[in-house]
Amino acid sequence: MNTHTSTFSNKTITYNILDELKVNLSIQENPYQLSLDDLFEMAARINKKRAFLFVSKVLGKHIPILPQKGIHVGALLAARYLQVVKGITPKGLHELRKQFNQNDFPADIPVIVDESNHPLIIGFAETATALGHAFFEAFRNAEYFHTTREQLLDVEPIITFEEEHSHATSHRAYLQPEWLDRNNEIILVDDEITTGRTTINIIRSIHEKFPRDTYTIVSILDWRLKEHLQQFQALEKELGITIRSVSLIKGTVDVKGTIEQANVQEVTDDALQVKQQIISIPVALPSAIYINGHENAPYTRFTGRFGITSEEQQEVIKWTKEVAQMLKKYRNGSKTLVLGSGEFMYLPMKIAAYMGENVYYQSTTRSPIYPLHRERYGVKNRFSFLNPEDDSVQHYAYNIHPNQYDDIFLFLEKEVEFEQLRPKLDELKKTQITDIKIVYLSEKEGASKWIQY
DSSP, X not given: OBOOOOSSSSEEEEEEEETTEEEEEEEEEOTTOOOHHHHEEEEEBSOSSXXXXXXXXXXXSSSOBOHHHHHHHHHHHHHHHHHHHHOOOOTTHHHHHHXXXXXXXXXXXXXXXXXXXXXXXXXOTTTTHHHHHHHHHTBSSOEEEEOBSOOOXXXXXXXXXXXTTSSSOEEEEOOOHHHHSSOOOEEEEEEEESSOHHHHHHHHHHHHHSOOXXXXXXXXXXXXXXXXXXXXXXXXXXXXXXXXXXXXXXXXXXXXXXXXOOOOOOOOSTTTTOOOEEEEEEEEOOGGGEEEOGGGOEEEGGGSTTOEEHHHHHHHHHHHHHHHHHHHTTOOSSOEEEEEBTTBOHHHHXXXXXXXXXXXXXXXXXXXXOOOOOTTBSOOOEEEXXXXXXXXXXXXXXXXXXXXXXXXXXXXXXXXXHHHHHHHHHHHGGGTOOEEEEEEEESOOOOOEEEEO
């Protein structure tokens, strides 16, 4: 599929993705000497605006990961931020790199950035909500929120901006004005930057209402060409600001060809007669963190969607450990999948990190991708269903193979009726995994509910 993906800089790598679609990567900077094979594979998007996708092996979105790895990559980014922006090499950097390379991750990561500058960290929906939160977790004194595609009834977002190439383009930020109304550094966290247009859009949106001096963009991958970097320089000059950039891999991407006739390989319906044993588990949360949203269904501020401080993050860590100990009792077998939903990524991932050995994590997504069961292609199979929490949105799950796990924990941010879950459960029958637990956040107390389906 592609040439050897060397860890070293100044290398050109070619990916023959699908049909005539080809991507050439030129690596310019790789400060931690990471293997690209450990970071991503390539796949073809069902999207006329951008035909290719870097399918991350560290985010827990399209490919299942050890949940500790998703937390760990946030710490690596925080270490790189400290080096580039502050000129300080953290004491634990060598150990962080060693753990990443050996795939040996602790559930808890150390504080990397221990300063009093109190930055506001922003993660991008939907893919980087957990990455942004993991990056924020490595700061002792910061604030965090993530953008959202959700639209709350009767609530106006404080800022909006567009992500032109995305399947769902509109981003919103629901935040109290005082979080933005001060001249502190803003750190924008995304998994991958190709042109930087989305970042420019949010900087313009923030700066129009809440001007400040400094913005920092942080990403795992930065593929901006010279013309894109010049656009950032022009924005700096226009607004009188400084924009700093931090990444783990920096290079350029050159795309050739198109997808002529994709052979979409869906999972077959052979297993539809499988009986599922489903348990619904309500997880009680502190009542103070509920925020009403779509059709009065509650959201929790623990996700960061409405803002969270470093002090509150300590409560998050304590709570996720308690929930994980409770859920461990429901595990059945030796290999477990925890499945988040859309933007709701960080809390399930953090809980999964404390649930014991052989627990893997990934999330559903809005993004449609061509599946192809081929070596070194990033999406081997696809499950398609309506989002149980919003049936106007199509969701997908990727790379879950028949009998791959002994059980699955489905995490939902909001409680839904069973009929709303039926399309998702029908698709998951194709995995032939019969033991499914539905974990939902609820103010209600009560025993777990067992259902034969």
